[in-house]
Each structure stands twice: as C-alpha cells, then as structure tokens.
Amino acid sequence: MGRPDAGSLQPIASRIHTVILLAILVAGSWAGAIRAPELRSHGARNLTISYLATMVMEFLITAYVVAGVRRRGASLRGLIGGSWKGTRDFFRDVLIAMGFWVVSILCLAIVRVALHAKTNVNAIRFLAPQSRTEAFLRIFVALTAGFCEEIIFRGYLQRQFIALSGQPVAGILLSAVVFGGSHAYQGGKQTVVLGVYGAMFGVLAYWRRSLRPGMMAHAGQDALAGLVIRLLPK
Numbered sequence: 001m002g003r004p005d006a007g008s009l010q011p012i013a014s015r016i017h018t019v020i021l022l023a024i025l026v027a028g029s030w031a032g033a034i035r036a037p038e039l040r041s042h043g044a045r046n047l048t049i050s051y052l053a054t055m056v057m058e059f060l061i062t063a064y065v066v067a068g069v070r071r072r073g074a075s076l077r078g079l080i081g082g083s084w085k086g087t088r089d090f091f092r093d094v095l096i097a098m099g100f101w102v103v104s105i106l107c108l109a110i111v112r113v114a115l116h117a118k119t120n121v122n123a124i125r126f127l128a129p130q131s132r133t134e135a136f137l138r139i140f141v142a143l144t145a146g147f148c149e150e151i152i153f154r155g156y157l158q159r160q161f162i163a164l165s166g167q168p169v170a171g172i173l174l175s176a177v178v179f180g181g182s183h184a185y186q187g188g189k190q191t192v193v194l195g196v197y198g199a200m201f202g203v204l205a206y207w208r209r210s211l212r213p214g215m216m217a218h219a220g221q222d223a224l225a226g227l228v229i230r231l232l233p234k
C-alpha cells in the first residue's frame with residue numbers, strides 16, 4: 001500500500017473481480033438495512049451467532065480479495081504494506097494509530113455538528129454485547145473488522161480505484177463512499193459520517209504506505225465503541 005508509482009498504477013485485480021466484490025458489499029449492506037429495524041425493535045435473538053457470522057463473512061470476503069490479487073502476482077503482505085523490523089517500528093505505528101484516533105474523533109464530531117447528526121445509540125444498540133461472553137466475542141469482532149475491513153477497503157478497493165482512475169484522491173474518495181455505504185443500516189447521516197471516517201483511514205493508509213496503523217485504530221475504536229454502548233443508559 002502506498003503512493004502510486006508507475007507500477008502501482010496497474011490494477012491489482014481484474015475488473016470483474018472488483019465488480020463482484022462491490023456486488024457482495026452492496027448485497028450485504030442491503031440485507032443489513034432490511035434486518036436492522038426488526039433487530040432494533042426486538043434485539044438480536046442470539047448475538048453470539050451474529051458475531052460469529054459477522055467474523056466468518058468478513059474473513060470470507062477477505063479471502064476472496066486475496067485470491068483475486070494473487071492472480072495478478074500480489075499477496076496479502078503486499079496489500080497490508082509496511083514492515084516492523086523491531087519494537088521501535090511497532091510502537092511508532094501504535095503512536096500514529098493513537099494520534100489518528102484522537103484526530104478522527106474531533107473531525108467526526110465536527111462533521112456530525114455540520115450535518116446535525118446526533119449520535120443515535122439506539123440505532124446500533126442491538127449490536128452491543130449483553131453478557132461477558134458476548135463482550136469477549138465483541139473484542140474479536142473488532143479485531144476482525146480492523147484487519148479485514150482495512151484490507152478490503154483500503155488495501156484492495158482504494159488501491160484498485162487509484163489504479164483505474166489514475167487519481168489518488170478519486171481512489172480514496174470512492175473507497176470511502178463504498179465504506180460508508182456498507183454501513184447503511186446505521187442510517188443516512190451516519191453513513192455519511194462513516195464515509196468521512198473511511199476517507200480519513202484512506203489518507204492514513206496512503207500516507208503511511210501501510211494498513212498497520214489503520215488496523216490498530218479501527219480495531220480499537222470498534223472494540224471501545226461496542227463496550228461503551230453497552231454501558232450507556234437507554
């Protein structure tokens with residue numbers, strides 16, 4: 001992952017592979033949006049199964065992405081980018097992830113104010129863990145999301161869109177639109193907010209030439225959000 005050069009401007013997978021991936025993401029978003037009202041009203045009957053299903057689905061989509069790029073000679077390590085040659089490199093990315101997390105919170109707060117988008121906790125409360133077992137699983141869901149979604153949206157789609165358009169800005173924005181749309185079950189304004197969030201992750205990945213800091217920030221944010229929502233009053 002990184003700034004495009006003459007080599008990276010070549011698509012990392014076939015166009016039909018990308019179209020199929022987009023269709024899968026659209027179908028998943030559509031299904032989630034249909035189920036969301038019922039789940040908000042009645043709650044998830046078995047959140048453990050829902051968590052496990054979510055993780056399996058994200059890993060399957062990631063496997064599809066990796067299979068597609070391997071046909072062009074790329075690899076999972078190539079999608080992730082960067083490397084840790086020692087503890088110094090690791091802690092550098094940790095600090096970058098923490099700094100990004102703070103900045104993103106401030107930026108998204110401004111976006112919410114501009115859109116008059118109040119945080120609707122009830123819209124996603126049905127996804128919050130209700131027991132210790134679910135809280136434990138929620139952490140693994142967050143880790144899965146941080147790993148898989150960064151590969152799917154920033155490692156693959158962003159890179160593919162940059163290659164197809166020849167414009168880094170277009171690649172970042174298009175990937176962010178798809179990222180926001182994949183969370184349509186949270187409501188229209190929240191979809192826009194998450195689209196901005198995705199664009200910020202895209203800029204981070206493009207700047208760092210690596211998904212590692214974004215994976216850390218993404219997983220940490222998802223884990224914290226899920227546990228905090230559980231503690232908030234109805």
